[in-house]
Amino acid sequence: MFSDATIEQVNDAMIQSGKAFKTYSKSSLEQRASLMRAIATEIEALGDALIEVTMRETNLPEARLKGERGRTMYQLTSYADACEKGDWLEARICTALPDKVPARPDIRKMLVPLGPVVVFGSSNFPYAYSTAGGDTASALAAGCTVVVKAHPAHPETSAMVAGAISKALTTMEMSQDIFIHLNGASHAVGEALVKHEQAKAVGFTGSFTGGMALFKWANQRKEPIPVFAEMGSVNPVFLLEEKLSSDPAGIAKMYADSISLGVGQFCTNPGIIIGIDSAALQAFISFLGEKMDAITVGKMLHQGIADAYVQKAATILQHADVSIVSSSVDAASLLAPRPIIASVSATAFLENPSLKEEVFGPFSLVVVCNSAEEMKAVAAAMDGQLTSTIMATENEALANTEIIDLVAEKCGRIIMNGVPTGVEVCYAMQHGGPFPASTDPRFTSVGPDAIKRFARPMSFQNYPDALLPDELKSENPLMIHRIIE
Amino acid sequence: MFSDATIEQVNDAMIQSGKAFKTYSKSSLEQRASLMRAIATEIEALGDALIEVTMRETNLPEARLKGERGRTMYQLTSYADACEKGDWLEARICTALPDKVPARPDIRKMLVPLGPVVVFGSSNFPYAYSTAGGDTASALAAGCTVVVKAHPAHPETSAMVAGAISKALTTMEMSQDIFIHLNGASHAVGEALVKHEQAKAVGFTGSFTGGMALFKWANQRKEPIPVFAEMGSVNPVFLLEEKLSSDPAGIAKMYADSISLGVGQFCTNPGIIIGIDSAALQAFISFLGEKMDAITVGKMLHQGIADAYVQKAATILQHADVSIVSSSVDAASLLAPRPIIASVSATAFLENPSLKEEVFGPFSLVVVCNSAEEMKAVAAAMDGQLTSTIMATENEALANTEIIDLVAEKCGRIIMNGVPTGVEVCYAMQHGGPFPASTDPRFTSVGPDAIKRFARPMSFQNYPDALLPDELKSENPLMIHRIIE
Incomplete structure (x- = not known):
């Protein structure tokens, strides 16, 4: 029923994702946030049918799955709020100093999206770290398109959630290629995704063995790309x-x-x-x-x-x-x-x-x-x-x-004086840690700061206001927090 | 005169750096800033003797070197200012919500230093991207100890600047192991430094070949570590x-x-x-x-x-x-x-x-x-x-x-409508870029944000105020910018 994507399908997905990125990366913070909220709404609309399928696929009980569904929707909507609030953009404005020697031009900086992100669904969070989970929410907030490889342990759940995302894209009149869903029980699918030249970052939650395979593939590329793999730990x-x-x-x-x-x-x-x-x-x-x-x-x-x-x-x-x-x-x-x-x-x-x-x-x-x-x-x-x-x-x-x-x-x-289980979705959460807990201790996969995994700073020098993104225009039309020097 | 460090000396340096990190990582922002300012003062005190040596070693003219020395001192003092101001800490406070289901504990987050940083001096910036250059300044501001490998093209310049740093450490009554200076014309020295288990990050400015060698060594380790290598570009x-x-x-x-x-x-x-x-x-x-x-x-x-x-x-x-x-x-x-x-x-x-x-x-x-x-x-x-x-x-x-x-x-x-040469040292500067310009487009090596290369977020959950670092105490004794949720 859920057959693996062929290499041709993987290549096609990555190329389409790269094309969709050209447009989606230019979307406003408000558009991204609206899409994320629409996805949360569509997931909720799947109702008990989704819970029943996931109970069958994962052995997880109803109450846990309902809680996790709520958490997944909260991630989408709270990252949407954070996306619009714009703290994650790290906007900085250094105005021109013509009298300085040498003269300083006007320079402004903000985070911009990296490109298509490959997300690997996890087995233990069929909603919150799978198809429409934290990695997908982070990437969409950053302005990145997403190609998800469904976890083979819950393909039907993943397909239903992918359907909800597809509906939200339709409602928003956005390209279906902003989010592409593939199946792949074979490692060959994951390898082809990570090694495709259009892939610009990878998000993963799972085992040490799985995370390290992705990390190695990413570093074997002609152009190495960042991998955030959360690989668990013993939490002493x-x-x-x-x-x-x-x-x-x-x-x-x-x-x-x-x-x-x-x-x-x-x-x-x-x-x-x-x-x-x-x-x-x-x-x-x-x-x-x-x-x-x-x-x-x-x-x-x-x-x-x-x-x-x-x-x-x-x-x-x-x-x-x-x-x-x-x-x-x-x-x-x-x-x-x-x-x-x-x-x-x-x-x-x-x-x-x-x-x-x-x-x-x-x-x-x-x-x-x-x-x-x-x-x-x-x-x-x-x-x-x-x-x-x-x-x-x-x-x-x-x-x-x-x-x-x-x-x-x-x-x-x-x-x-607490227990480590229970990972709050909030600004102050760090979910990641020194290797081997994750492949890069400088990032988190939970909380709005997770968005930063999939964005890079870009400076605009000597740009006329009309050409600047709204985030950096002098009048601050989006009312975001900016450091002015 | 400047012989390569032996492998034993490399190992010893990294172990001493690791020990010094235990103390230096706990230093206050003010102490780090004072050290950096003291280094700038000691570099200035080297006077014309430094310029003369560097002219001989690099063929660079006096005016250029005096300008670069000024830039180097400015980096140290402006990153010192940024270190104290604390925006780079990304401090976030999410207070407890006992009525939430499940209850949310108090969670606070800030960036903490990664550990000993290995810095490779560059040939084309004998001051600004060498011994006491931007990478060293970033690491010291982050709370990391530094082991520098001098660039073999200007070993005497590097030794003089290292001497200035040593004097500043003496003045500050801080351990000499916070900054260790080694020579190494051979690649074996660089490889031993990057592969030493005490090394937690690498900073480099130079050629593609050089940067990629470090990147590969870092990823061959049992514990891979972040490498920021700025490898140049054609700047179209x-x-x-x-x-x-x-x-x-x-x-x-x-x-x-x-x-x-x-x-x-x-x-x-x-x-x-x-x-x-x-x-x-x-x-x-x-x-x-x-x-x-x-x-x-x-x-x-x-x-x-x-x-x-x-x-x-x-x-x-x-x-x-x-x-x-x-x-x-x-x-x-x-x-x-x-x-x-x-x-x-x-x-x-x-x-x-x-x-x-x-x-x-x-x-x-x-x-x-x-x-x-x-x-x-x-x-x-x-x-x-x-x-x-x-x-x-x-x-x-x-x-x-x-x-x-x-x-x-x-x-x-x-x-x-400008030229790419002239890299302002300011908050809005991004110096780095998509591969192969740098190994990670998400970081900069110029401007105070360069500090973030060498720090990682850490959450403190349910911590009594007395145990929290000053940066996160409720009364905000350091008066830094924090996101409160």
């Missing part, structure tokens, strides 16, 4: 003693909920928890195991993800130094793997780098340190992360800045 | 008829000066000029040839650059379709090659991609089109550029938006 949680002692059961409950949320299929799932050995830590571990045993999780997204979960968890559990705290793999029902809590000494953890690897699913490894020094060593040994969390009283945090600095150096978002 | 100039007819001699004079400025050794040198065949264009070509013949240029930076100029110009002049308009290569004095103007038909230009290549030096190729359509084809065929220039009356520009759009799509800075 550091438990400081005073805070932990105050409520080990409450913290265990909070973490059991976070680890099992969405069957652990979030890139911000807390996969490693680090504490210093004490009665409180032992109580926490025991509570966490009990809470997790009591949680019934749903099916995973698809058999491939369930198989990978079982296999990766088994690899970690096979280590001689790792102990299972709770649960066991339910071999009879691999689509509904049990949540797993395990523990290991910091010494063994530091000696076995493979224990730092992400197990995508409801799995968490507690690392037991024998001192604050050992906790620092673990913090220093962590790879780049999307998030890291510190559980500490305020006094404890103020007394442990050294460990907090080590943790902060390795992550895009640092959380105090 | 498009002459529209009405404007050209109004003053062919004046425009020719303006361009003869721009092409020969600094013996053509600027990355913004106008290397290709495109016009539509007419009496005015023929008059322009003839005037340009005459003006160039009358110009006496100085020696080039070093023998290698002079040899490359002669060889690259000869390669272009050997094309059967290319005619020499003015001058000839003076084989007797290769260090002072003559300026060269040549011309070619657009048909031949479009058929021979090698004619698009940069000839670093006082060389320009006039491309003669037989129609506006052919000019569009030439515009579409251009590679990515640092700058492109349009010479047009306002009416002509308004009537030719199609060609201007084609030109704009390929460049970082578009100039109306």
